[in-house]
Amino acid sequence: MASAFDGVLDGIKDESVKAAKDQLQSLLQQAKADSSAFAQKNAAALEEWIVELRNGDLNQQEFNELADAQRAAAEQFVNTQAIAGQARARELTLTVIDIAVKKVVPVLIAAI
Amino acid sequence: MNTPARRLSRNVIHPVALALGAALLLAGCGTTKDATSRNDLATLKTAHLAFIDEFTEGDGKTWDDQKLATRSATVELQFTNAEQYEATKKKDVLRSKAIANLHSQFKKNVKSLEGGKTFYRAKFAAHLKDQISENYDQALRGEDLR
Numbered sequence: 001m002a003s004a005f006d007g008v009l010d011g012i013k014d015e016s017v018k019a020a021k022d023q024l025q026s027l028l029q030q031a032k033a034d035s036s037a038f039a040q041k042n043a044a045a046l047e048e049w050i051v052e053l054r055n056g057d058l059n060q061q062e063f064n065e066l067a068d069a070q071r072a073a074a075e076q077f078v079n080t081q082a083i084a085g086q087a088r089a090r091e092l093t094l095t096v097i098d099i100a101v102k103k104v105v106p107v108l109i110a111a112i
Numbered sequence: 113m114n115t116p117a118r119r120l121s122r123n124v125i126h127p128v129a130l131a132l133g134a135a136l137l138l139a140g141c142g143t144t145k146d147a148t149s150r151n152d153l154a155t156l157k158t159a160h161l162a163f164i165d166e167f168t169e170g171d172g173k174t175w176d177d178q179k180l181a182t183r184s185a186t187v188e189l190q191f192t193n194a195e196q197y198e199a200t201k202k203k204d205v206l207r208s209k210a211i212a213n214l215h216s217q218f219k220k221n222v223k224s225l226e227g228g229k230t231f232y233r234a235k236f237a238a239h240l241k242d243q244i245s246e247n248y249d250q251a252l253r254g255e256d257l258r
Binding site (some may be wrong): 038041045048049052057058061062065066068069070072073075077078079080 | 151159209210213214216217220224233235237239240242243244246247250251253257
């Protein structure tokens with residue numbers, strides 16, 4: 001069954017962000033299946049905020065502040081990882097946030 | 113002239129110099145447990161989260177610029193004290209980065225409140241507190257891993 005988040009992404013019809021949407025969905029799935037509780041929680045929170053942004057429960061400034069705070073926490077998380085795991089930790093947290101904030105959310109906001 | 117004695121001296125001194133260099137490098141990058149540093153992080157977490165609560169909408173609350181200035185100055189002082197304590201010791205890059213990250217987060221919160229001149233909405237504040245709390249927890253985890 002499609003989640004509320006999938007519904008929001010499906011609602012973005014702009015073909016120019018299709019690759020970004022696919023990448024975001026793929027990385028979020030990987031993060032939610034990862035053994036790291038931080039990556040799982042991070043992904044779930046990001047999905048929740050995007051749905052709330054779409055529904056008007058969060059405004060754009062609030063979303064951006066949350067994404068900033070999540071980025072700061074993710075940097076802290078990455079810094080606590082062993083060198084060998086840092087690239088993966090970065091991909092499942094910081095990269096996910098960047099794709100959402102820089103590529104997908106601007107198109108979502110424009111469509112609201 | 114390359115006498116046997118000189119060759120011997122070069123072969124002996126070189127590894128010693130290398131070992132000394134490595135020791136100096138390790139000493140410069142040292143990460144050691146420090147109960148005061150850990151306690152500072154825990155205290156800052158409590159203060160930062162209480163600050164968010166104080167500036168979240170609620171019954172009977174009215175906006176007061178002066179109160180924001182006073183409360184933010186109090187927490188700012190706690191950050192300054194923690195940073196000054198770190199400055200008195202051997203430089204620990206990871207810990208300095210962790211505190212700088214948290215301090216930057218606090219400054220962003222203050223700036224956002226100063227700009228908006230309004231309380232945080234409850235739902236947003238709950239999400240924000242989750243993220244800030246997680247940030248401190250990761251910093252504390254970093255301390256525990258030392």
